[in-house]
Amino acid sequence: MRIASFNINGIKARMPRLLEWLKETQPDVACLQEVKSQDDGFPAEAFKEIGYGAIWHGQKSFNGVAILAKDQMPTEVQRGLPTVEGKPDDSDEQARYLEADVRDNAGNIIRIATIYLPNGNPQPGPKFDYKLAWMKRLRARAAHIKSLEIPAVLAGDYNVIPHEHDIYNAKAMLDDALRQPESRASYKRILGDGWCDAIENQHPAGGVWTYWDYRSGAYQRDHGFRIDHLLLSPLAADRLVKCGVDSEHRGREKASDHAPTWIELRD
C-alpha cells in the first residue's frame, strides 16, 4: 500500500506532470496540496479516467487540498480543521485540511488526512500567529484520530523543517517561519503525542529533501530541505516497510517546487 504526499503548486499548471507521476508510480493514495483551484475547476474526470477516485477542498487562487485513491472513492470524514474544542471553525476560510477513510488491499480502513499547514512568513506577525494557532488545532485533531486506535496517516506540506539536518545548510533561512523554534516545538509536540514521522524514522541522519526553491538553481545545487511529512499512527507505523522521495520528478520540465514523498505499508 503506497501512500504519497505531493504539493503540486497549482493543479492547472501541473496536470501533465501529475498524471505522469500517477501513472509511473501508481500510488494507492495521493494526498495533494496547493491545488489552487476552486471546487468547480477540479479535474475529477481526468483522474477517474486513469482509475482514481477523488475528493477535494478547493479555494480560489490559493491553498486547496485533495485526496486521490486508486480504484476506490475516498469516504470523506472531515472538511476543514475543527477548533481545538472540536467544533467547526467557520472563521477559517483557508482550504488546508481534508480527511477521509480509504480501504487497503485487505479491505481494512485506513484514515488519511491531507494537510497544507500555513507557511507563517513573515515572522513575527499575524501570519506566524495563524500558523501556530493552526498547529494547535491540528494537534487536537490528530489526538482525536489517535484515540480511535486505527491505522492513520497525516500526510502533507507541514511547512516545518524539523531539525538542523533537514536543511542543506544549517545557517540558511535563519529568520524563516519554517524553522523557528516555536514551529519546531509545535511539530515536536504532535510527534510526542505518539505519531511517527516516517522519513525521520527511516533516515535518522537526515539529509533527505522534499522541497527545492525555484530560484537560484536550488535543485541543481541540491539546496533543499524537508517540509513534506507523513505522520503515522502506531497501527500504521507497525506496518511501515519503506519510504522515499521521488526527487527525480522535481528536475523535470514544469515541475512543482516540491517532490512527491511516500510511504509503503505492508498489507
Place this chain on the structure above:
DNA sequence: ATGCCCGCTTACAGCGGA
C-alpha cells in the same frame, strides 16, 4: 538588504509562496 522563479488573477502587475 532585496530579489532570484513560478503560479495565480474578471490578470498584463502584484501578491503569495518558502
